[in-house]
Amino acid sequence: MNSDSDLQIAGDILEVPHLLQPPREHPATVAEFAGLARSIAADPSQWEHLVRYDAASRWYHRLRTGPGYEVWLLSWVPGQGSGPHDHGRSSGVLTVLRGALTERTERGTRALGAGAQRVFAPGYVHEVVNDSLEPAVSLHVYHPGLTEMPMLAESPLRPAGRSVAGACAAEHGTAERGTANPVTA
Numbered sequence: 659m660n661s662d663s664d665l666q667i668a669g670d671i672l673e674v675p676h677l678l679q680p681p682r683e684h685p686a687t688v689a690e691f692a693g694l695a696r697s698i699a700a701d702p703s704q705w706e707h708l709v710r711y712d713a714a715s716r717w718y719h720r721l722r723t724g725p726g727y728e729v730w731l732l733s734w735v736p737g738q739g740s741g742p743h744d745h746g747r748s749s750g751v752l753t754v755l756r757g758a759l760t761e762r763t764e765r766g767t768r769a770l771g772a773g774a775q776r777v778f779a780p781g782y783v784h785e786v787v788n789d790s791l792e793p794a795v796s797l798h799v800y801h802p803g804l805t806e807m808p809m810l811a812e813s814p815l816r817p818a819g820r821s822v823a824g825a826c827a828a829e830h831g832t833a834e835r836g837t838a839n840p841v842t843a
Contacts, residue, residue, distance in 0.1 A: 684724045684725050684727075685724075685727065685801075688749065688751075688777055691727065691749075691751050691777075691799045691801055692751050692775060692777055694729070694751075694799060695729075695751045695753040695775060695797050695799050696753065696775070698721070698722075698729065698753075698797055699753050699755050699773070699797060702755075704721070705721060705731050705755070705795075705797070708721070708731060709731065709733055709795055710733060711733050711735050711793050712733070712735070713735055715738075716732055716733065716734055716735075716738050716740075717732065717733045718730055718731065718732045718733075719731045719732075721797070723803065726801055726802045726803065727799060727800060727801040727802065727803060728799070728800050728803040728804060729797065729798070729799050730797070730798040730799075730800070730804075731755075731795070731796075731797055731798075732795070732796050732797075732798060733793060733794070733795050733796075734757070734759065734786075734787075734788035734793065734794040734795075734796065735788065735793050736788055736789075736790060736791055736792065736793070737787075737788065738787070738788050739785060739786060739787030739788065740784075740785055740786045740787070741785060741809055741810075742762075742783060742784070742785040742809070742810040743783070743784070743785070743809045743810060744780070744781055744782055744783045744784075744810075745778070745780065745782065745800065745804060746780065746804070746805060747780050747802065747805070748780060748800040748801060748802055748803070748804050748805070749777075749778065749779050749780055749800070749801050750777070750778050750782075750798060750799060750800045750801070750804075751775060751776070751777050751778075751798070751799040752770075752775065752776045752778070752786070752796060752797075752798055753773075753774070753775045753796060753797045753798075753799075754770045754771060754772050754773065754774045754775075754794065754795075754796050755772065755795040755796060755797055756772055756793070756794060756795040757772065757788065757790060757792050757793055757794030757795060758770060758771045758772070758788075758789075758790045758792070758794060759786050759787065759788055759789075759790075759794050759796060760786070760787045760788075760789045761776060761784050761785070761786050762784060762785040762786075762787070763782075763783065763784045763785075764783065783810060
């Protein structure tokens, strides 16, 4: 008998859409949070009219909340980035809606084009940057809702001595734009 499950054989669950479940009204599993992000991404009427671009700092808007989770919309002009960070006790799903972003982790660098999704657990350290010449838009789902985003001044993702001052300000926060300092990516 073969003991390999479909997930073990397939590897990344996000690469196998037929294994993903459609989103429920209030998701409770990683697959359902990824499905929620995909359903919002597939319907630009839910988010497109809200997007703004800010040359001084990344723009962010809390799009939705539910029992124990938040959905954030972010825009990134060329050169903007998050700085190396984790998401405290929150898990998340990052989905690129428009443009392209680069994710840096200890394992390397990954280009994320429109439609790409990344799922991460608490303690996952990464840096997200718009290295392209065009603006980008991304959607972030956090469970539980994001309450902290520890920034890492010294990290394998960033050479020692390179400043991350203001990196936290480049992240979105726990309230609507303009009412709190940003805290996520």
